[in-house]
Amino acid sequence: MTDHPYSSLTPDRILDAIDALGFECDGRLTALNSYENRVFQVGIEDSQPLIAKFYRPDRWSEAQILEEHHFCAELADAEFPLVTPMTQQNGDSLHRDGAFYFTLFPRFGGHAPELDNxxxxxxxxxxxxxxxxxxxxxxxxxxxxxxxxxxxxxxxxxxxxxxxxxxxxxxxxxxxxxxxxxxxxxxxxxxxxxxxxxxxxxxxxxxxxxxxxxxxxxxxxxxxxxxxxxxxxxxxxxxxxxxxxxxxxxxxxxxxxxxxxxxxxxxxxxxxxxxxxxxxxxxxxxxxxxxxxxxxxxxxxxxxxxxxxxxxxxxxxxxxxxxxxxxxxx
CATH class of the missing domain: 1.10.510.10 (Transferase(Phosphotransferase) domain 1)
Structure with missing residues (x-):
């Protein structure tokens, strides 16, 4: 095992962390195109997949990440079109598993805008x-x-x-x-x-x-x-x-x-x-x-x-x- 920040972020650990929030993962896990953080599409039993984002350790503090989430919530309240972090029943949008902060998002599809128009x-x-x-x-x-x-x-x-x-x-x-x-x-x-x-x-x-x-x-x-x-x-x-x-x-x-x-x-x-x-x-x-x-x-x-x-x-x-x-x- 290497000493890079994500060496311990195994598939089992990812699924266990999401299961612990009350979701029933079906075992499907697809890594998405992200390098700074690690982002995965996670299959959920009898439901749409979720997107799980595991923040790079020691890059942002908890306060800095929550400020990002609060800004997104403020924009959503203003009916600005964005994909916002999901919140639990207790209102939490940021979760922790050991050294990793992570957040869940709803899956949302689309393509890049055509900037020649x-x-x-x-x-x-x-x-x-x-x-x-x-x-x-x-x-x-x-x-x-x-x-x-x-x-x-x-x-x-x-x-x-x-x-x-x-x-x-x-x-x-x-x-x-x-x-x-x-x-x-x-x-x-x-x-x-x-x-x-x-x-x-x-x-x-x-x-x-x-x-x-x-x-x-x-x-x-x-x-x-x-x-x-x-x-x-x-x-x-x-x-x-x-x-x-x-x-x-x-x-x-x-x-x-x-x-x-x-x-x-x-x-x-x-x-x-x-x-x-x-x-x-x-x-x-x-x-x-x-x-x-x-x-x-x-x-x-x-x-x-x-x-x-x-x-x-x-x-x-x-x-x-x-x-x-x-x-x-x-």
Whole structure:
């Protein structure tokens, strides 16, 4: 047995933990596509399967997870479309089995939204406007923020200190990321935004499209941050494409929530931070056997050369004028 966090999370242990909550498992257990946590579809006798999410030990505290659950419940009360944690008769949504916190969800099917359809993008904008009007009502007390230190500085230090980067590329990475973070700091200093509660990881894979509506899932990374964080990952293509998509997003968004166009200057800095954070996230999890299997290309010189090239391109983008909506409402 290895010492990675999930080495003791056997099928029998998973089924026993769910049985202990009063469910009668039928023995069917299917691992779903998740790496940070472990997520399973669990068969239930004479009923629909459930989804069981076992949180990675020592990542979030109990208070931080409960804050996620409370945010989801608050959104559900506002009739926002999302898949919420199931609660027991005593009101508990978070359960514990040894070192593992876990939560159950109803199974909900769907597919990623088609982002080449502007009507779909406008609908997603309306959804995010509804999410953020609730997110503005209070602050997280326990969950962290999206910031330069945790996403950028800490990621850079970890990768350089743990020698994940080939020796031939370390100096290039160190110099380039230092320069990128200088530009990112300038942008954040120039934008006096008001942090709100966010989904935090609002990419298309965390949105299920069904019956002509978008249902949001996986609030595991909900944090405080600028509203634009939940918008920019739904835009893609060249500058012209993104400008058209931004217009559609904001047209829907502002039906429910005001948007400060000054935050548009943070799109590319946030993208740069996510690129750095993603590489460090994989590196931090490398001792978990699931990661070398899923990201076999990561620990290679080719990957790091391509990553540095992508960061160079992003550094150039940071010098360009921020994206603006077509109407020029700045």
């Amino acid at each position: 502007l009507d779909t993008i406008e609908l997603l904008g309306r959804s995010l406007g509804r999410l953020h009007i609730t997110g503005q009502k209070q602050h997280f007390e326990h969950r962290p923020s999206i910031d330069i230190q945790s996403y950028g500085e800490d990621s850079r230090i970890f990768l350089l200190d743990h020698q994940m980067i080939p020796a031939s590329l370390r100096d290039a990475y160190a110099t380039l990321t230092r320069d990128i973070l200088d530009k990112v700091k300038d942008a954040f200093a120039a934008c006096n935004y008001t942090p709100i509660r966010l989904h935090g990881d609002c990419h298309p894979g965390n949105i299920l499209w069904r019956d002509e509506r978008a249902v949001f899932v996986d609030f595991d990374d909900c944090r405080m941050g600028p509203a634009v964080q939940d918008l920019w990952m739904l835009m893609s293509g060249d500058r012209q494409d993104q400008t058209v998509q931004l217009e559609a997003l904001l047209e829907g968004y502002e039906m429910f929530c005001d948007f400060d166009d000054a935050e548009l200057m943070l799109i590319e800095p946030l993208r740069a931070l996510r690129m750095m954070h993603y590489a460090a996230w994989v590196a931090r999890r490398w001792k978990d056997p699931a990661f070398p299997k899923a990201f076999s290309w990561f620990n290679t010189e080719r990957y790091w050369a391509e990553h540095i090239l992508a960061l160079r391109e992003q550094y150039a983008t940071l010098h360009e004028a921020p994206l603006r909506r077509i109407s020029g409402n700045m």
